[in-house]
Amino acid sequence: MIVFDIETGPAPEETLRKFLPDLPAAQHPGDFDPSSVKLGNTKDQAKIDAKYRDAAAKHAEAVAKFEEDQKTAADDHWAKFIDKAALSPITGQVVAIGYYSANNGAFVHQDITQKSEREMITTFWSQFSKNEHSHRSMVGHNIFEFDLPFLVRRSWALDIAVPPNARKGRYWSDLFVDTLDYWNLGQRMNKPAANFDALAAFFKTAGKPEGTDGSQFYDMLTTDYDRAIAYLKSDVEQPAAWIDAMGITL
Incomplete structure (x- = not known):
């Protein structure tokens, strides 16, 4: 069998800007209105002028704070959008695909620093066709809910x-094996929690490297390449051990 895993990242900024939701409008302080200054019974022009200056200064501070707050809000809005962008095939892209052969322990991968997304996805479907011919299973964790739908939708986007x-009707090819689907044992309601780290702990494998998860992969790929590839390698080696532990023969 071959175990595979995809890693995703945000689409290029020019694409993301098209889908960025509008930031809810805030109320601008507006222009300074001298008539809004409360003068009371003051007749002293110097005191009146001082009140106007004080009010104008406070208004200028409010405008500056508004603009600063809006910039902070816009930056936060963008950061939150970017943080989730990789999870959607509309705002995300495939940035790496790893493969692990349980037969010989070989690990190979492609990533966006070497290959385009189009090349990676085309290679994946080519691998599927080869495995279909040789009746060799393709295994992954949560691939029915994430990896495969993401790959198909990105294929649509790229005309691949x-x-x-x-996919056969409502179901994926029998060639695909999802460790999460096996773990659930047909349960549809009240399914036990079984994310990657939970199964790793249960089957006594290493789990995700401490302090990391898939949302950080793209940043790792661009700042600490070796660490990113080690992370990807771990993600395809461990499900192979879980399949063995569950006694599943493929």
């Missing part, structure tokens, strides 16, 4: 042909 047998 998806093999007709990859």
Whole structure:
């Protein structure tokens, strides 16, 4: 069997800007209105002028704070959008695909620093067709809910042909094996929590490297390449051990 895993990242900024939701409008302080200054019974022009200056200064501070707050809000709005962008095939892209052969322990991968997203996805479907011919399973964790739908939708976006047998009606090809689907044992309601780290702890494998998760992969890929690839390698090696532990013969 071959275990695979995809890693995703945000789409290029010019694409993301098209989908960024509008930031809710805030109330601008407006122009300074001298008539809003409360003068009381003051007749002393010097005191009146001082009140106007004080009010104008406070208004200028409010305008400056408003503009600063709006910039902070816009930056936060963008950061939160970017943080979730990789999870959607509309605002995200495939940035790496790793493969692990349980037969010989070989690990290979492609990533966006070497190959385009189009090349990576085309290679994946080519691998599927080869495995289909050799009746060799393709295994992954949560691939029915995330990896495969993401790959198909990105294929649509890039006009890449998806093999007709990859999906049969409502179901994925029997070639695909999802460790999470096996773990659930057909349960649809009240399914036990079984994220990657939970299964790793249960089956006594290493789990995700401490302090890291998939949302950080793209940043790792661009700032600490070796660490990113080690992370990807771990993500495809461990499900192979879980399959063995569950006694599943593929």
